[in-house]
Amino acid sequence: MIDPRLLRDDPDRVRDALRRRGESPEAVDALVGADAARRSAIAEFEALRSEQKGLGKQVAQAKGDEKTALLTRTRELSAEVKAADARRAEADADFNERLRALPNLVAEEAPEGGEDDFVVLETVGTPRDFAAEGFEPRDHLELGQMLGAIDMERGAKVSGSRFYYLTGVGAQLELALIQLAMSTAAQWGFTPMIPPALVRPQAMEGTGFLGQAAADVYHLPDDDLYLVGTSEVPLAAYHSDEILDAASLPRRYAAFSPCYRREAGSHGKDTRGIFRVHWFDKVEMFTYTTLEESFAEHRRLLGWEREWLNLLELPYRVIDVATGDLGASAIRKFDCEAWIPTQGKYREVSSTSNCTEYQSRRLDIRVRAEDGTVPAATLNGTLCAMTRTIVALLENGQQADGSVRLPEALHPFLGPVLEPLA
Template identity: 55%
Template sequence: MIDLKLVREDPDAVRTSQRTRGEDPSLVDALLTADAARRAAVLAADTLRAEQKTVSGQVGRLMGAWQKAQKSDAPDAAELKATADTARAQAGELSERVKAAELVQAAADSALDTAHRAISNVVQPGAPAGGEDDYVVLSHHGQIPEIPTPRDHLELAEGLRLLDVERGVKVSGARFYFLTGVGALLQLGLLQLAAQKAVANGFTLTIPPVLVRPEIMAGTGFLGAHAAEVYKLADDDLYLVGTSEVPMAGFHADEILDLSAGPKRYAGWSTCFRREAGSYGKDTRGIMRVHQFDKVEMFSWCRPEDADAEHQRLLGWEQEMLAAVDVPYRIIDTAGGDLGSSAARKYDCEAWVPSQEAYRELTSTSNCTTFQARRLNVRYRDEAGRTQVAATLNGTLATTRWIVAILENHQEPDGSVRVPVALQPFVGTDVLRP
């Protein structure tokens, strides 16, 4: 969730962010209204509780005075009893009013939470406005290979017997596949290389659960606009993750971190699942867009003021991996309308795919600022010992889709494929032959 203080102090900045995303700026006004209603409900309930406490104290004192007067046959005993009874009745009435006010407060709390969660993270200044096609190209890297008649990755993979889509469909349905033989070795080598690079750069390697509770999935922002992409096991009230970002974000939920030595970094190696809702007819050939894939994901916790620098570091580590597999790529600054709800800024690395004569996304890295940590209640202590909300960032180091770019950019005219030097120890050869 975004910082309510920002909404109160600079609502126009949040409205601008909503417009940058192509989302409804009036949600900001709805949140402000809900916030005001909640604060009014809290004040009313607190006022009644204070009044009830005062009257209850008076009842105790009056009852004590009456009992003392009764024992001494004081002439004002009856009057004290009547006053005590009146105060007791008033306390009872206030008790009922407090209960009613607390119900109003609970409803206001719920309405505020709903309005708060409806607003995506505030887009960083400088990020492009618009949708999927409104990105800004920041840089190009590597040399696009000259391939007169490029084969696509599926033709190459089937010729090398490293991919079996037909049997994947037979077993599981559309957008499933088997990686076989050197295909399996190629993916395992790619992920192992990513894991090694992550560990060398100070990441703690994890193999996280791929089923998570609703509060963890919601905490990372994946049950909003993109909920249709997520597989749910209704009988167990669990979700299959589309990225290990989700369980790694939940790893420190409700904790106070020690960030005095710098960011805490984790790398998650996991199988990922996506329904690909709304993508029917898109990338149905091969393994560009599938329901199940494997991935090594970086995840960082840091102080908010360190998040921009950490974002650049994650992007740099992604570039190191792309250089290791020797594929040409470009870096784009993703437009606001193409950001996930939790991201304030996202850079994509898109590899050249010769058969499509286009760049296609291989990695992305997102700065989620304090949006996820606020939902998951993850904090750290500042120099004064006060607790503050942490920032989160994530970025992909390798995933199954990379095989597409590796095969197509390293293909030879006879259908063989050169294996990038960094992957040869894992695959066991320098050339894959039909």
């Protein structure tokens, strides 16, 4: 959540951030009112408690009718204090609920607008001209079936739509990508991790995934646990309720985990193949650092994602995501989009977000500095979303006979070419 002091010191900044996200700034007015009511309730409670403590001393010294009157007032005051405490708790809960519902601020550098108002920062590589090569490119599902790598029919039979089996070289390709991504991240200084895929509500809510993204979350009500849609959630909660030494920062983790998403708002979108599915595996990068260092760290995470896509020899572009398309916790987000030949466009395969102090305030993650403790800053970055990366590798590496040439980095795992089944 945002710093509550911003509401008192610079509420117009918060209003402007909501406006740039395409949301109504009226929530700020309601929150400012709730803050005033909360502070008033606290002042009332503390004044009555002070009077109550003072009366206790007077009763001990009083006698006769004076003592009787003071005892009567003490009983009355006890009820008033109890009622004031209830009003204080109610006002505090109302304020905190409204505060937690606010999204993070947005960076001044982020382009304003909706989903289509991104800014292209860089384009790397040149998409292949299949017409010049004399054949029409096949999509990833047709290629996957020819290679014996993807089975959608049995995935739907067993689990329903948007589920799949990776088989044969498909399974081997994912395992190769996992191993390559995890070892590469370790070389960059990330601590490899395999986190739980089920988390408590505090972890999901603390990372901001029970707000605007709640419809995409799978919940197990009997256990009150959530299936994570990204390992960002358990990684962010890893140091919850902790104080980190400033000298230990940055702390960088790279986690492999399955990810589960309802894709509630994607009815009719990308229904063919494995580009948009309910379950996929992913390697995610995550950093704890200071607010001041978070902006440079965001660029470093983007640099590592670019290095990864260069390693996979994929044509891609980098975009600066517009404010109206940001998640609630991010102030700025960069997406890397790989070229998908049969779609004739770039599609997101990875992203990195700077969440500043938004998640750490909710999860109570602090940094011990010379002048006391301050909230940590958190950042996340997808290194390899397996299914989308496989889509990009198959379509960009395909040959006329249905074989697929692999980037050199994957040769030690699978050789240079995936051959169709006989």
